[in-house]
Amino acid sequence: MNRRFFLKLILSVPVLGALALFISPFVRFLRPTVGPITQTGLKTGKGLQDFETWNGKGGLFTPPDMPERESDVSFDLSEFPSPWSFKTFTFGQKSREYSFKQFQSIRIPGFVVRLPGTDEGGMPKFIAVSRICPHMGCVFNFIDKEKAVEYNYHQAENNLFACPCHLSVFDPLRDQNVDGERKLGKVVSGPAPRPPRSFEKTIENGKLIITAVEAGGIS
Numbered sequence: 001m002n003r004r005f006f007l008k009l010i011l012s013v014p015v016l017g018a019l020a021l022f023i024s025p026f027v028r029f030l031r032p033t034v035g036p037i038t039q040t041g042l043k044t045g046k047g048l049q050d051f052e053t054w055n056g057k058g059g060l061f062t063p064p065d066m067p068e069r070e071s072d073v074s075f076d077l078s079e080f081p082s083p084w085s086f087k088t089f090t091f092g093q094k095s096r097e098y099s100f101k102q103f104q105s106i107r108i109p110g111f112v113v114r115l116p117g118t119d120e121g122g123m124p125k126f127i128a129v130s131r132i133c134p135h136m137g138c139v140f141n142f143i144d145k146e147k148a149v150e151y152n153y154h155q156a157e158n159n160l161f162a163c164p165c166h167l168s169v170f171d172p173l174r175d176q177n178v179d180g181e182r183k184l185g186k187v188v189s190g191p192a193p194r195p196p197r198s199f200e201k202t203i204e205n206g207k208l209i210i211t212a213v214e215a216g217g218i219s
Helices: 003-030 145-151
Strands: 073-076 086-096 103-118 124-130 141-143 160-162 169-178 181-189 199-204 207-213
Antiparallel strands (some): 073 207, 160 169
16 A cells, blocks of 8 residues: 555545535435434345334434324314304424424414204214415405405305405315315415315214314415
């Protein structure tokens, strides 16, 4: 080994070390919701089927951590005595964060409205949506059909969701195709690109229970 090669070898050590230290923050930059790179490991064996996912929650080759609800929101069905009875609520949700905070918590305002008619099981129909307008993130209202003209909508046949910022109006009785899925809350007026984000809900033991919210933000 000559002197020149030896010097190159010595000088390459800190460069390689710096690159190794750079890998983890670079991966975290590309995928901020996955676990640290030091949590990986490989099973002994041959073939891709023997690859072991990252230890703990998250990791480079696993899906991002999904938000988790802080608690269910529930209502007695008696709180909705007739069609168009409604309640406001706030849904708490936590998202994993790989920092000293460990997680971030958000509060999502929502409306739940009893609709006319019943489902196939004879239970009342409901719609539960986030109040965050999918246009620009304003908080919208639930209005009587007589007030729709104040939002520049003159064809109202029933109560509606309506945004005071840019006058988007959503009909809770009509559906709209969103990525191949029919969703209630069709945009009938204004610039909103889609219906409001919906909440998952169930009816059990005389209670309406809100359990999750559709992923995504404004348009």
